[in-house]
Amino acid sequence: MTLEKLSESLCHGGSQQVWRHQSSATGTPMTFAVFRPEHRTTEKLPVLWWLSGLTCTHENAMIKCEYKAACAEHGIVFICPDTSPRGEDVPDDEAYDFGKGAGFYVNATQEPWARNFQMRTYIEDELPQVVAGAFDVDMDRQGISGHSMGGHGALTVSLRNPGRFRSTSAFAPIVSPLNCPWGDKALTGYLGDNRDTWRQYDSVALIEDGARLPEVLIDQGRADEWLEPQLKTHLFADACRRAGMEPTIRMQEGYDHSYFFVSTFIADHVAWHAERLKA
Template structure:
């Protein structure tokens, strides 16, 4: 399994690249953004970023301004696309389902099951590809994401604590089995058995599996999706029950946009760097 370079650019002393590869998990070509910091004596830790609804690998790469902080802290950043795409890949005319809205699950329902295997892609195939293709420290990996990608970061990390050592999220969907975006996606991809949904619900997972470290979540108070689709208070309650340390920062006046992501991304990269560089 090889990786094809679409383009590379010098950026804050490091290299920002966009790449393409044939994915066994999705059965399609997948695109991924990789930022490699300036060369150092040892391979850098890796931070995986999972983006939200409608995004590709480019939204975070272009809008968040993360490369400056990643270069300062010596972190590589990997940002994959949010779903399989291309000819023959199922889709609907909805922004919150289908292409651009993979929800980081392995679909079991037709026609989605053929290609929509984003959980396996993010948790297994992509880390193996990155470790093979780039000079990174695969034993020091963190994961973060925004909105749907925040949901993905929380659930993928809690199901794979042996792979990910640091965890944070920005404006995440934390209880998809109890909120409109999640109910639509989980029913469509996984079927009507709500018990099966809980393997992809951050609130349920933290109560049943816990998390070996602490978690940082940033949420804007003026987020238009806060009250009915995000519900961070449910995750705060679940973490409290599970005894998992959570720093939930309700940021006054911020919305759901990448202006908010760009505002807090420096703190998240510093958070991951501190935890990933511990012995």
Template sequence: MTIEQLSASRAHGGVQGVYRHASAATGTDMVFSVFVPDHAPDARLPVVWYLSGLTCTHANVTEKGEFRATCAELGLIFVAPDTSPRGDGVADDPGYDLGQGAGFYVDAVRAPWAPHFAMRTYIETELPALVAAHFPADMARQSIMGHSMGGHGALTIGLRNPGRFRAVSAFAPIVAPSQVPWGQKALSAYLGDDRAAWRAHDAVALIEDGARLPELLVDQGMDDAFLGEQLRPELLAAACADAGIPLTLRRHIGYDHSYYFISTLMADQLRWHGARLAGAAGPEGVGPEGVGPEGVGQGAG
């Protein structure tokens, strides 16, 4: 489990690095970025995971996300993975919403995707071990956020791993891929036509099936071109209401789907995460055992 540092730049009182490693999960080289604030020599810092949207690499949020000032202030490590395996030997699709840049955070089981498209295992298992081994990370204090397809990733990974993340939030997430064109195209390609298999990769379906989180935060721009057809936050609101999951859904008049929107809300979402990552136990008293799809916890459903 070695990693190669591609670059490291001092920024906002910390170091913004970009790294490459040979991934066992994807069978390809993978690139990710990590921001580490200055810290005491033996300190371990909380980790915020940021999952990116369709077409993005680690670079989009790293360059445009405006996260470093707040992460440095709050002492948060910020990890930004890629959104798929890439390279000449990796399958792809002419569409921007399938294949390279569009891994959808699932482990593909169908050809031609299965050999490399294992983004669920990569994000849930392989990369956390790598981050734990190579960075001053307190893996008992993690949180996760994401944008669009990455918001889908953050919500589903959070819901499937109760207790792992002290905070789960999203910017303009795909909340119900089974019900929208982006998700239907990707999930049928990667997982096949058995829609039962899709439910573990659909935040609304996971909640319907009993998965719980103590709370959720979602920011959504109301001039987002994908709002009505692809994102449909009202489906998440209904599922959370039925399940008794407190959802803070903030609608922002005039904002679109871009990093102009994300960067506007980034500091605020990070402060929400930071409040839940501070101290030895989260404000809701969520320990490593957490609240899970068994319905344990404060949820009503």
């Protein structure tokens, strides 16, 4: 497998890079961003995965998220994958919330999406193997986070893989695709009408079905226009309470859904992850 470096820029004493490779999961080239703090050549650093939201590529978080100074301070590699396969031959939809830029981190089973939209396999299996083979990372010290659709991805990936991630957080996550219009559209399109098959991609359903996390940190803006119709943070809080989990859910007064909100609190999240990713 060949990795192609597309760009590299020094930043906060580290290196912000963009890479591309041919994915066997999606059947397309896939691009991801990596921030690598300055470190000894013999040192392996913990890794924090960031899953972005609807309409995003690897670039949105890289430019807007403001994680680099905190990752340099704490010695954490920060990785931003793309949100879907790309290419002229990849099927798409005219709407912003389905198709390219809206992979929802699922393995599609319905045509024409099944051929390329295998984002669960890409995120959970293929990309970690690529990263482990190419960079100085300690795969025993992984954390995961994300925003909106990516918050949904972070929660569900971690819940499905107990013990893989030492830390899990999210910003304004879609907590229950089974119970919101975004999820209903995406999961119907990618997975079909059998809602039982959707449960593996719904954090509330996963908790109801027995999955557990020792800790979770969630930040959610109270002025987020999507809070009530789509995100429904209270459903996650209720499921955790019934399961005996105690998540840290911080409702931030006045903040919306944007990367202005994310960038305000990302250093808090990086520090929180760093405490849990220490050797």
